Amino acid sequence: MLPALYGHPFSSYTQKALVALYENATPFEFRSVGPETPQHAADWIERWPLRKFPLLVDGERNVAESSIIIEYLQLAHPGPVRLIPADSMAALDVRFLDRYFDLHVMYWMQHAVNGALTGDPAKRDAARALAAQKLELAYAWIDAQLATRTWAAGSDFTLADCAAAPALFYADWTHPIGDGHPHLRAYRARLLARPSFARAVDEARPYRTLFPLGAPDRD
Numbered sequence: 001m002l003p004a005l006y007g008h009p010f011s012s013y014t015q016k017a018l019v020a021l022y023e024n025a026t027p028f029e030f031r032s033v034g035p036e037t038p039q040h041a042a043d044w045i046e047r048w049p050l051r052k053f054p055l056l057v058d059g060e061r062n063v064a065e066s067s068i069i070i071e072y073l074q075l076a077h078p079g080p081v082r083l084i085p086a087d088s089m090a091a092l093d094v095r096f097l098d099r100y101f102d103l104h105v106m107y108w109m110q111h112a113v114n115g116a117l118t119g120d121p122a123k124r125d126a127a128r129a130l131a132a133q134k135l136e137l138a139y140a141w142i143d144a145q146l147a148t149r150t151w152a153a154g155s156d157f158t159l160a161d162c163a164a165a166p167a168l169f170y171a172d173w174t175h176p177i178g179d180g181h182p183h184l185r186a187y188r189a190r191l192l193a194r195p196s197f198a199r200a201v202d203e204a205r206p207y208r209t210l211f212p213l214g215a216p217d218r219d
Contacts, residue, residue: 001059002027002028002029003026003027003028003029003056003057003058003077004028004029004030004031004056004057004058005017005018005021005028005029005030005031005054005055005056005057005069006031006033006040006043006044006047006048006053006054006055006056006057007030007031007032007033007053007054007055008032008033008034008053008207009032009200009203009204009206009207010204010207010208010210010211011053011054012106012109012110012166012167012169012170013052013053013054013066013106013166014053014054014066015165015166015169015197015200015201015204016054016066016070016162016163016165016166017054017056017066017069017070017162018030018196018199018200018203019161019162019165019166019194019196019197019200020069020070020073020083020159020162020196021073022195022196022197022199022200023079023081023083023157023162023196024073024077024078024079024080024081025079026073026077026079031043031044033053047062048062048064050064052064052065054066054069056069056072056073058072058076058077066162066163067095067098067099067102067159067163070083070084070159070162071084071159081157082156082158083157083158083159083162084158084159085153085156085158090153093153094152094153094158094159094160095159095160097152097153097158097160097163097164098159098160098162098163100138100142100160101152101160101163101164101167101168102163102167104134104137104138105135105138105142105164105167105168105171106163106166106167106170106171108130108131108134108135108138108171108174109131109135109167109170109171109173109174109175111127111130111131111134112127112128112130112131112132112174112175112213113170113174113211113212113213114127115127115128115131116128116212116213117212128174128175128213131174131175132174132175135171135174135175136175139177139178139181139184140180140181142184143180143181143182143183143184144183146183146184146186146187147183149187150190151187151190152164152187157194161191161194164187164191165191165192165194165197165200166197166200168184168187168188168191169188169191169192169197169201169219170211172188173211173213173215173216173219174213192219201219
């Protein structure tokens, strides 16, 4: 039986796991969770009552949290692209950057989105303003790191880039990456051109109207 991934194509953390699966052409079944697939939703909730995307099911094992899913895939279903380096110190750098994009980019993008989802204009504006401040700080630091790098941790595509791709994709919709961060802008463009992420982006296109801040007419 193939591994099965529960999630939604428009979910940033689902996309993070999908990028890892697509990078290594890992065979799997995608089980989209939504109103049109109640059977998937019921099974997902039974397996993971916290109701967070994504969830990987591999035989009797349920693997939650996108970073852990990618680590698990390297252990249980390795492919030609090694997303966590064999060298322990290099792996530590990759894991740090994975957390950086999740906690300092994705988190604040989601904060702005959550503010919009309240339906209260004042809360929406306040959440977006705070997110903009925090994202500017995050953009500045990572822009400096990328001055001499092709990918987040260096010359190789890794777990850190799986995290960066959806985080920067949606963060730029929330608070655009300005001209003052040229290395980050170029890096986001490289991520969008990467076949694994381009595929995830294309699969999510039908759902862009769901973005509560209004999806821009680009990307």
